Amino acid sequence: MNSQTKTNSMTPYAPEVQRLHDLLTQQKSAYQRYPVPTAKERIERLARLKKVLVKYQDQLAEAINQDYGNRSITETKIGELLTCLEQIKYYSKHLTNWMKPSKRHVGIIHQPAKAWVQYQPMGVIGIMAPWNYPLVLSVGPLICALAAGNHAMLKISSSSTNFGYVLENALSEAFPQELVAVVTGGGVISDTFSHLAFDKMIFTGSSNVGKTVMAAASENLVPVILELGGKSPAIVHPSSDLKDVAQRIAFGKLWNAGQTCVAPDHIFLPKGKTAEFVEDYRKIVITMYPSLANNQDYTSIINDKQYNRIQGYLEDAQKQGAELIEVNPKNEDLSHVRKIAPTLLTGITPNMDIMKNEIFGPVLPILEYDQIDDVIDFINSRPRPLALYYFDFDNARADYVSQRTHSGHFGQNAVLTHVAQDDLPFGGVGASGMGKYHGPEGFFGLSHERSVMSIPKLFSIKFILPPFNKPFVKILEKTFLR
Numbered sequence: 308m309n310s311q312t313k314t315n316s317m318t319p320y321a322p323e324v325q326r327l328h329d330l331l332t333q334q335k336s337a338y339q340r341y342p343v344p345t346a347k348e349r350i351e352r353l354a355r356l357k358k359v360l361v362k363y364q365d366q367l368a369e370a371i372n373q374d375y376g377n378r379s380i381t382e383t384k385i386g387e388l389l390t391c392l393e394q395i396k397y398y399s400k401h402l403t404n405w406m407k408p409s410k411r412h413v414g415i416i417h418q419p420a421k422a423w424v425q426y427q428p429m430g431v432i433g434i435m436a437p438w439n440y441p442l443v444l445s446v447g448p449l450i451c452a453l454a455a456g457n458h459a460m461l462k463i464s465s466s467s468t469n470f471g472y473v474l475e476n477a478l479s480e481a482f483p484q485e486l487v488a489v490v491t492g493g494g495v496i497s498d499t500f501s502h503l504a505f506d507k508m509i510f511t512g513s514s515n516v517g518k519t520v521m522a523a524a525s526e527n528l529v530p531v532i533l534e535l536g537g538k539s540p541a542i543v544h545p546s547s548d549l550k551d552v553a554q555r556i557a558f559g560k561l562w563n564a565g566q567t568c569v570a571p572d573h574i575f576l577p578k579g580k581t582a583e584f585v586e587d588y589r590k591i592v593i594t595m596y597p598s599l600a601n602n603q604d605y606t607s608i609i610n611d612k613q614y615n616r617i618q619g620y621l622e623d624a625q626k627q628g629a630e631l632i633e634v635n636p637k638n639e640d641l642s643h644v645r646k647i648a649p650t651l652l653t654g655i656t657p658n659m660d661i662m663k664n665e666i667f668g669p670v671l672p673i674l675e676y677d678q679i680d681d682v683i684d685f686i687n688s689r690p691r692p693l694a695l696y697y698f699d700f701d702n703a704r705a706d707y708v709s710q711r712t713h714s715g716h717f718g719q720n721a722v723l724t725h726v727a728q729d730d731l732p733f734g735g736v737g738a739s740g741m742g743k744y745h746g747p748e749g750f751f752g753l754s755h756e757r758s759v760m761s762i763p764k765l766f767s768i769k770f771i772l773p774p775f776n777k778p779f780v781k782i783l784e785k786t787f788l789r
Contacts, residue, residue, distance in 0.1 A: 465493030
């Protein structure tokens with residue numbers, strides 16, 4: 308008995324909860340009526356999605372800006388909208404080939420049978436998107452779902468109210484609700500959504516909430532792709548140009564004010580290089596953001612809860628002896644706009660709160676090291692991160708670090724940009740998540756890989772039926788069981 312059946316037999320649903328169950332029933336019924344859309348139909352669905360994304364791009368970007376208090380419009384269009392449009396182009400180009408059955412080898416004792424794998428849509432996909440990149444982390448999985456021939460229900464974060472309203476309007480213009488539906492709201496809505504009997508679910512968010520979602524999904528044995536983030540470290544080799552490193556790290560750390568699951572969380576510098584790096588970082592930040600308070604390019608922290616959480620980490624670090632280096636060119640008061648100045652921390656110890664939790668803000672702890680193996684041991688002693696960044700143009704040394712660590716992604720001399728790389732899978736490992744999407748993995752991960760075997764009429768199983776004293780069985784034993 309699934310959770311839906313149990314609830315129906317005990318108490319009636321509240322209207323907002325009933326709507327979710329009705330939507331799922333509607334989508335499952337629609338899928339069953341037409342379970343295998345052609346490649347042409349899937350590409351046409353993606354084209355409809357692209358059309359409304361382009362049409363509503365300004366409204367979507369402005370809605371996200373309103374939800375944040377200030378979210379860079381340009382960052383939204385480049386980091387979210389453009390990524391989605393490129394992903395649509397990529398999937399439209401490749402899905403016809405991916406849909407073809409995959410021929411498989413048939414062993415000699417099964418000849419003259421034929422075997423292959425066919426890629427079926429799974430049915431209805433549930434997508435739970437977070438607030439930090441509400442467009443790309445809702446529409447991105449939707450692209451994968453539609454390319455694989457599925458229907459989808461999107462749950463938008465309660466912190467993205469304005470965005471959810473615009474997205475719902477946009478997608479309702481492109482698709483009937485029985486194909487694509489948008490759900491907004493928090494509390495009981497989020498809880499109910501995670502308990503629905505989808506055919507697969509994609510969740511992006513914190514590890515703690517991810518555990519709750521996975522437990523809820525398990526009640527209906529719903530498989531889940533979890534993208535959970537974590538503390539992604541950056542390692543700098545002594546041969547690196549620190550000015551170049553500072554520029555790349557500043558880009559990755561300050562894009563969306565650090566509210567990015569694959570942002571560099573902390574950095575390991577060679578012994579004695581901190582002062583030089585701090586100065587280089589400070590200069591590049593001032594160039595990027597000559598002011599902060601009214602600078603529309605510098606994003607606010609999403610809400611008071613997240614703002615106070617980061618401030619709490621800074622206060623704890625200071626109490627334990629860390630030095631805070633703020634880069635605030637005009638010494639502005641930022642509290643009224645819910646912004647946190649780009650901040651470096653030195654004198655860091657592992658027992659500080661900032662080293663125990665994902666920062667998710669424009670704050671960068673600095674640690675120094677003597678031997679690279681010490682850094683590798685430190686990273687391996689902690690939960691596996693969503694990304695690990697290594698700065699060094701020597702490929703052999705980079706391979707040494709890569710082979711001895713685990714992370715969802717390994718980036719050499721680059722941060723963040725891998726997420727927008729169409730042909731790479733995206734996802735975590737261990738504590739940073741499970742399962743992948745983007746790239747071919749997005750199509751195959753949301754398809755059912757169904758094995759098929761076809762036996763012709765001339766094939767007979769009478770030779771292996773009991774009693775087993777037939778000559779054929781003796782030949783099998785002498786030929787293959789050795």
